[in-house]
Amino acid sequence: MTRYEPAIDVDAITAIDMHVHIEVGAHGHPSLPADLSEAASKYFATDGPRPDLDSVADYYRERKMAAVVFTVDVTTSLGHQPIRSEDIAEGAARNNDVLIPFGSVDPLRGADAVVHARRLIEDQGVRGFKFHPTLQNFDPSDTAFFPLYEVLQEAGVIALFHTGQTGIGAGMPGGRGLRLGLSNPMLLDVVAAEHPELQIIMAHPSVPWQDEAISVATHKHNTWIDLSGWSPKYFPPELVRAANSPLKRRVLFGSDFPMITPDRWLRDVEQAPFKPEVLPGIMKDNAVRLLGLGGPS
16 A cells, blocks of 8 residues: 655646546446436536546646546445545555545444544545535534544545535436535535634535625635536636635635546636636645645745
8 A cells, every 4th residue: 555645746737626536446436326427427518538547647647737536435325336535545646746635435424434534544645535415415514524524624634525506416306316405505614613724625616505605715714615517607706706806815726527627627717707816826826725735825
């Protein structure tokens, strides 16, 4: 086992993509059940390839970008065996010039999730954890999950939460039983209040709760917003306004690769009214600070 340690030349990269899914694991094992993957592809109007981790590294290396990579553990909620976070960490260690591994644990496993998270941090060197309350079927504000957050806070690693609408399950009967309300960013206000040293990323434009996400981020300075999952030309205007001024140091570039590519994101951002002076922070500098990679303070 090789413990991950970053070897990213911050000056040589143009951007850090904070939101990249690894959807194919060992022996081609998928991250989600086939019907949910198909529904997500329809929602995003893409039938592109699902590259493995080493191919993802090559993709970002060619673009002189770094990327945060992860999967989502949906063992209890969907009965699907996840891609192992240990494998993602090992793969990131092989490609530590461009990849940064986040782990994933199943919050519904209680004490076992806490043990698993601690092991991923101590043994594998993961730099954060990805949570998807809708897919994982848990209310992140429930105090039952506080012991898990406390492990992350003590270790100084990041908690990244999906927020807002999801394309996963969209158009399926009953949305495949997935509950959007679990991904309301206001549920993370409690998490941020009770864990003030835990750095929390609210992923995606949080439609239909964008004002809630901005409110939480404005009030709780241990929260951040990533811009993944949407083309920038469709960003809510209130999100762009916040990124241009009060939240400019806590907004992060993310693509949602492979559903949305960084190439498309960069092409479409030209149609969004971001101030030129805030883009270096969004694209790289804010992530460098958050991830502790050195560079601007």
